[in-house]
Structure formats: structure tokens, C-alpha cells
Amino acid sequence: MSKINKILLVVVVLLFVVLGAVLYWQFGGFKQSYWAVYLDTGDLYFGQLNRFPTLSLSNVWFIQRNAQDTANPFTLVKFEQTFWKPESKIYLNEKSIVWKAKLQNDSPILDAIKNPVAPQNQGQQNQLPQNTPALPK
Numbered sequence: 001m002s003k004i005n006k007i008l009l010v011v012v013v014l015l016f017v018v019l020g021a022v023l024y025w026q027f028g029g030f031k032q033s034y035w036a037v038y039l040d041t042g043d044l045y046f047g048q049l050n051r052f053p054t055l056s057l058s059n060v061w062f063i064q065r066n067a068q069d070t071a072n073p074f075t076l077v078k079f080e081q082t083f084w085k086p087e088s089k090i091y092l093n094e095k096s097i098v099w100k101a102k103l104q105n106d107s108p109i110l111d112a113i114k115n116p117v118a119p120q121n122q123g124q125q126n127q128l129p130q131n132t133p134a135l136p137k
Contacts, residue, residue, distance in 0.1 A: 032058075034103040034110050039096050045079070046109055047090070049100070055092045061113055076112050 032048040037057060039045070047057035060079035067073065080088040103110045 034059075034107075034113065035100050036103060036109070037092065037100045038098045039092075040098050041096070045090060046076075046103070046113065047079075047088075055094055056089055057092060058089045059113075060088050060090050061109075076109065078116070 032050070034046060035049040035057070037045050037047075037049070043062065045057055045060055045062050047060040050056045050058055061076050062079060063074050064077045065073060066075055078088065079090065080086060
């Protein structure tokens with residue numbers, strides 16, 4: 001096999017791989033799933049986990065405790081709506097992660113993220129559903 005034929009074969013194979021990836025993406029593939037990430041600082045974040053180019057969470061939410069509201073003591077807050085106005089992306093240190101878990105499609109947290117309520121005084125917050133398991137204090 002000549003050198004030109006080998007190069008052409010490699011180019012054709014690469015084109016098929018790229019075409020397959022584009023078709024897969026167009027028909028609903030490569031959907032980023034939502035994850036819960038618990039850090040050694042005690043912080044629990046929810047968002048879309050990205051591994052490239054560095055480990056990060058985008059579209060980040062976290063649980064905030066509200067001791068004054070006994071009916072709904074926890075609210076889900078969008079990270080970018082905090083008072084210091086960060087971007088909704090957190091770069092993670094792999095060594096600081098205690099655990100991470102992919103959220104199921106029927107997760108009440110995922111439902112609250114995908115269907116946010118109107119913003120309130122302190123930013124965009126969601127009341128956690130009443131059937132959500134109690135979080136440790």
C-alpha cells in the first residue's frame with residue numbers, strides 16, 4: 001500500500017468518525033447530565049459536570065439554609081445570584097471532592113433546577129419539594 005493510499009484511508013476514517021459524532025450530537029447525544037458534588041469543606045453543589053479542559057461545574061446551584069422559615073428551611077439558590085455575582089461556573093480541585101453523584105431524571109433537585117420559580121429578594125431561589133429528604137444540620 002502506497003503512502004498516499006494510507007493517508008487517504010486515515011482521512012476517510014477520520015471523516016467518518018467526525019460525521020458520526022456530529023450526527024449523534026444532532027439527534028440528542030452529548031447531553032450534559034446534572035451531578036451533586038460534595039466538597040471536603042462541607043459545601044454541596046449541583047450542576048453540569050465538565051471534565052475537559054479542567055474539572056468544573058457549570059449552571060451551578062447550592063442549598064441555602066433559612067432558619068427563619070420553618071415551613072421551608074432550605075432553598076435552592078443559583079450560584080450566580082449570590083451577592084458577589086460570580087459566573088455560574090466553579091472549577092473543582094479533584095483532591096477536594098469527597099463524593100460526586102449523578103442526579104437521576106426524576107430527582108426533585110433536578111426538577112427544581114429545570115423549573116425555577118420567579119426570582120425573590122435574595123436572587124433566584126427555589127423552595128425544595130416537601131418530600132425531599134431532610135438534610136443534615
